[in-house]
Amino acid sequence: MNNSRSMPLSPHIAIYRWPLSMTLSILHRISGVVLYSGALGLVYWLVALAEGPNAFATAGWFFHSWIGQVFLCLWSLAFFYHLLTGIRHLAWDSGWGFERRAYYFSGWLVVLGTVGLTAATWIFGWLIVGGVL
Numbered sequence: 001m002n003n004s005r006s007m008p009l010s011p012h013i014a015i016y017r018w019p020l021s022m023t024l025s026i027l028h029r030i031s032g033v034v035l036y037s038g039a040l041g042l043v044y045w046l047v048a049l050a051e052g053p054n055a056f057a058t059a060g061w062f063f064h065s066w067i068g069q070v071f072l073c074l075w076s077l078a079f080f081y082h083l084l085t086g087i088r089h090l091a092w093d094s095g096w097g098f099e100r101r102a103y104y105f106s107g108w109l110v111v112l113g114t115v116g117l118t119a120a121t122w123i124f125g126w127l128i129v130g131g132v133l
Contacts, residue, residue, distance in 0.1 A: 020107045028085045031078035038075035073122060080117040084110045 041063075048059035062068045088106050091097045097106050 020104060024085065024107055024110065027081065031082040031085070034074060034078035035082055038071075038078065041071060041075070073118070076121055077114065077118045080121075081110070081114040084113050084117075 045059050045063065048055040063072065088097070088110055091106065097103055
């Protein structure tokens with residue numbers, strides 16, 4: 001008879017530490033899903049452009065609304081995160097970055113770079129261009 005109480009838990013939840021690599025891996029997959037939904041938004045915008053001025057005005061209204069701006073901001077955040085994580089993976093493919101220090105440094109560089117590039121894009125869009133669209 002197999003008694004599950006006598007079997008140890010490995011790793012035990014009291015001593016387990018959530019690693020940065022697992023967080024970044026999960027976020028990489030989530031960013032791929034967000035990029036896919038952003039591609040659907042791009043298709044909607046292009047179809048509205050092909051449909052004519054009324055449909056295009058409706059699409060423009062949506063993307064200029066607060067929910068459209070949140071959608072675009074999350075999409076740009078996912079884009080930059082996925083891009084920088086992909087560059088990190090290319091570095092790994094070339095054999096660089098497997099040392100513990102370089103591994104954590106590149107992980108935090110991805111996080112800070114994502115936030116910085118997203119913020120710079122939106123600040124540029126609002127202040128210089130006068131709007132993202």
